[in-house]
Amino acid sequence: MTTTTENEFPYRYDVVGSLLRPATLKDARAKFAAGEIDADQLKTVQRAETRRVVGEQVALGLKAVTDGEFNRSWWHLDFLWGLNGVGHYDYQQSYKFHGSKTRTDNADLVGKIAFNPDHPFFESFQYLQSLVPAGVLVKQTIPSPTMLFRDNRSDNWHEFYETWDAYLDDLAKAYHETILRFYELGCRYLQLDDTTWAFLISKLNETVDDATAHQTYVALAEDAVRVINDLLTDLPADLTVTTHICRGNFKSTYLFSGGYDDVADYLSQLHYDGLFLEYDSDRAGDFTPLKKIWNNDTNKKLVLGLITSKFPDLENEDDIKTRIKDAAQQVPLANLALSTQCGFASTEEGNQLTEDQQWAKLKLVKRIADDVWG
Template identity: 70%
Template sequence: MSEQTLTKAPFNYDVVGSLLRSDKLKQAREDFVAGKIDEIVKNQIQFDETKRIVEKQAEIGLHAVTDGEFNRSWWHLDFLWGLNGVGRYDYHQSYKFKGDKTRTDNAHLVDQVRFNPEHPFFESFKKLNSVVPEGVLAKQTIPSPTMLFRDNRSDNWSEFYDSWEAYLDGLADAYRDTILHFYELGCRYIQLDDTTWAFLISKLNETADQAEEHAKYVQLANDAVRVINASLEQLPEDLTVTTHICRGNFKSTFLFSGGYDVVAEYLGQLHYDGLFLEYDNERAGGFAPLAKIWNGDKDKRIVLGLITSKFPELEDQPTVIERINEAAKYVPLDNLALSTQCGFASTEEGNKLTEQQQWDKLTLVKDIATKVWG
């Protein structure tokens, strides 16, 4: 077994990011909104609950732990709102998940996008890092920069930039500066979560016989590669940056379906150290695209999301091991890893399982990975 397999993030058993908000945390937020407690009390409860779930992740044996995204309501919007030049508004439309729909919050440009040294996530990371046990990495998750040029969030870019390209470059600069500041605060493992590629899978397939419409999504894919790679330029060698390709995760429902075939070429161009890919059911297609996504990069790891975070039933271990071995036909085993397909609470509502069932899922990830990689 190579040293990289054992020690380099992303690890052979890893955590995606969000965790179910505890009842105590939910109650504190309700009490704060109702004026029953002040912000100091609310923040102390949030810190105490974060410390508790950090200790639980370490107890399970995870080499990297997150704050469960306890500092936010949405996986993406809370971060975007914290950037200079991004405002909050009511979109009056919700995301239409299969069988459910979300709140109507959204983000839009109110100026040029710039790094915000006072971004609240920096303070949250410092608190997380202060309670992480020695020998364990604090993993920071943020949305990909691509999330700012989807869902009408940059419709008014021309009010602030001379060209679309200038907007993409400015967005990349803001992200790179943000990532570097996390590094200055001690972060060595950061993940950019991204639903753009699942959206593109759907749209590229839908428009395959509509040349003009199809070209729009091809351009979006190229723009995504451009802004992501520009965001990752000249980062420190000892900083691991991964992405999670999400298909939508809201109260155990989903948004997108389709195999990775139509976006594999673009994913293979991204300068990430690892990609967390959802593979928990037939909606994700087969493993053949992995060869193009991995693209022969011996330093890149593909993290297979074979364990679902949406439902409590535990997967059959031999079946999961068989699927890992099947994936190893396309990517060397040393360059593969295992996780749940997504986090457990991409929004504060959370998926439909209990906290204990969540820990059981993460324990299962570790147990299977230990059998496969030692």
């Protein structure tokens, strides 16, 4: 974790991660699934489109760019499948977003969790790294390890471990070693995407009158803090690690609602350099929890997701500036930044807007940030 007092990233305008998949890439994936093209042909299309969107981000003036997550179908599962000890199966149930249902892929334990030196994301990172010009940083996104001990993915942990704690230790170690490998390849900015905290906001609130059920979710929150801080321990000082807390993002719909009050104490304990926080709708609550989340850490930045990636209409600039000013009543302006509330395509289906509208959103983020922070 970065320990210097002058931490440039997250930058005052930043990109969360995923970008809309172009029709050419969607078509290539469909042909690959149908057996009409092979893996190398799919990779050729994927890399060409990655090169294009990197160029778009650089031209827009972003200080850190991503590959749009074009190397994956899901924001989380493709990475988890690449770890040793994780398998792929059909859950036969969708993630039930408000107004839409996902595909039924899922991950489960098939052995002890371990670092995979041949994880396919390493090759993708190296290609992305080859595309960026001097002065622009690659931002690598991966899911938080909390995504592996939720949603039935670790139900059979006892088949491979004597204790739950031993499983969590291996999970933290696998992530720590994975991040170190990214660092060896040149990564200096990495983000862990996480829907668990939004899930816990809902569950902790729902179970407030049921002590037994409530304690289940308290334990999950405590395990999340433990695993995340364990994997962040003793990382290189010049590596920035952030997290994005998401309430669900599928075809412009969502999963969870609620303000950050119920999890602010836990978030304040996390040793991240920055937290990307959704604040694009009333479902996120007010800015009051920001002070507790920031916890007077002058090295930590909170990135306000005030611009929605779900819908094409552009926000009013003065309204956003007013909201930033309001947030600065809780956290110094120097420790705040601006982004969209999420990426544009957490799965390959993507949100309900066009690529031109996507770029307009990111341009708006930069324009407002330049005005506010100078």
